[in-house]
Amino acid sequence: MTETASTADPNSTASRSRREIVWQAAALLAATLLAYLPVLDAGFIWNDDDLTAILALVQRQGLSAIWFSSEAFNYWPMTWTSYWIEHQFFGTNPATGLPHPTSYHVINVLLHATASLLLWKVLVQLGVPGAWLAASVFAVHPVNVESVAWITQRKNVLAMVFYLVAMWQFLDFEQTSRRSRYLAAVVAFLLGMLSKGAIVAMPMLLLVLAWWRRGQVTRTDAVRTLPFWVVSIVMSGVEIWFQQVRAIGDETIRQADLAERVMASGPIAWFYLQKSLVPLDLAFVYPLWQFDTSKVLQWLPLAAGLSVLVVLIWATRTGLRRGPLAAVLYTLLNLAPVLGMIDIYFFRYSLVADHYQYVALPGVIALVVGGLSHAARVRNIERLPLKIASIGLVALLAGLTWQQVGIYQSPQRLWRDTLARNPGCWLAHNQLANLVNSSQKVDDARNHYLAAMDLIERQFGSGHVETARVHHNLGMLLGQASRQSGEPQLMHESIAHLETACRIDPDRGKYVESLSGVLQEQGRLDRAIDRLNDFVIRHPGDGQVWLLLAGCLEEAGRMAEADAARRRGRVDDPRRQRP
Structure with missing residues (x-):
């Protein structure tokens, strides 16, 4: 009897073990x-x-x-x-x-x-x-x-x-x-x-x-x-x-x-x-x-x-x-x-x-x-x-x-925390500026972009390719601000920053598209066409730029050239080949 009483029940032990596992998993x-x-x-x-x-x-x-x-x-x-x-x-x-x-x-x-x-x-x-x-x-x-x-x-x-x-x-x-x-x-x-x-x-x-x-x-x-x-x-x-x-x-x-x-x-x-x-x-x-x-x-x-x-x-x-x-x-x-x-x-x-x-x-x-x-x-x-x-x-x-x-x-909170812990993070300045969606805060965004440029130049030297991205973003911001406020000076600054982005990184299609779009909007079609032509000569497979060039040529009345550019764009842009 004593032996039976002192012997643990295997089923009871297993049950307790399972319950313990369940509680540990739940915890x-x-x-x-x-x-x-x-x-x-x-x-x-x-x-x-x-x-x-x-x-x-x-x-x-x-x-x-x-x-x-x-x-x-x-x-x-x-x-x-x-x-x-x-x-x-x-x-x-x-x-x-x-x-x-x-x-x-x-x-x-x-x-x-x-x-x-x-x-x-x-x-x-x-x-x-x-x-x-x-x-x-x-x-x-x-x-x-x-x-x-x-x-x-x-x-x-x-x-x-x-x-x-x-x-x-x-x-x-x-x-x-x-x-x-x-x-x-x-x-x-x-x-x-x-x-x-x-x-x-x-x-x-x-x-x-x-x-x-x-x-x-x-x-x-x-x-x-x-x-x-x-x-x-x-x-x-x-x-x-x-x-x-x-x-x-x-x-x-x-x-x-x-x-x-x-x-x-x-x-x-x-x-x-x-x-x-x-x-x-x-x-x-x-x-x-x-x-x-x-x-x-x-x-x-x-x-x-x-x-x-x-x-x-x-x-x-x-x-x-x-x-x-x-x-x-x-x-x-x-x-x-x-x-x-x-x-x-x-x-x-x-x-x-x-x-x-x-x-x-x-x-x-x-x-x-x-x-x-x-x-x-x-x-x-x-x-x-x-x-x-x-x-x-x-x-x-x-x-x-x-x-x-x-x-x-x-x-916003993420990038502010990043700057608090890493004040030299140019990316955080760039992203905070990108998040500005109010014309009343253009100066704040501009300051963040300028701070980003300064940090990039101090860390990597003048004319580093990353400054092109910041110039492009600042140019786009100023262009939007000009449209909202009607201030022509902001548009002039926008074009200057976009030109700088294209000069630093001339092979980035996004930058030349943005610059040419603004130039086209301002009626400077010859300059936009020159920029786009320069790019497609170096990158003939970029269908999106060909299509933008076709639009500028058509607006300038150069219909035959516009049709040729459009055909080239549809061939080289796979997104345009789908029905």
């Missing part, structure tokens, strides 16, 4: 939703017009345009399809003619919460101590706000969900040998790469996990990663092509040789480690660092990082557990695509961004939380103080996240 989900609650009032910000551009493309040409063509500016068809599906449910706001931003924000938060739950599952499978706390820290870490509260970063959180599903299914396959799990892992990885290529390092990470768990990488381990390598290589090649050809095109992002790119990788990696551990002073755009490979001191961050890695490898070979090195390798491999070796369009503004470490962040969190949890277990520290400390940490991070989400309420 993680609640913490995530509460931390991101302010996002319900957030709107569209910078580059969120990607959404409307993709929806317009699908409306014109169907879903096949984002899956089987190069019409989109990048190849993330799963992300684009998620936008389209959501639009079918929530439609367009009749007042603005734009999609409802709230639904897209909510879906982003739910995807992030799903990723956090999946991270918990994977860490449990891997036997990482403190798995629930690590997943909770990831869920409410302020660095992740940029990926979650910025609609255009849907690609990040969606890729992360598929990435963790792939990891979960692969680990299940290793435990059960069920082929369906392996197939599910490969398919999930493919869907993740079709969302965004940030998870490209997965095949290498599977080998790292094999080494961590079993102390070696066998032939079987290598063979199992082959389909992942195929997906990784093919899809990363596609994404690099889209980034370099469709997104960047003929633009020069930065003039940096190989030595400078290698040098930059050190400070970039240390920056992400710092923000992971101390997520304070987060900015939407950080300062753009400049490097000089002739200065020995600027090589120290890279040298220090390599030294730490070498010491960690040596310590692992001489008795240290493999976990710390595996966590560091996870972080570095996931950061590798954004360490500056390959140009990304955003690098023209800053070499670092919070959203670039979304996939890599769990490595640092698992290392710190797992290490502390293991130490607490070894030292038999009581559970109550640990629970209080865990709740306090999650609450602190959730509070910082709540505060960080607030800056995404509107583009």
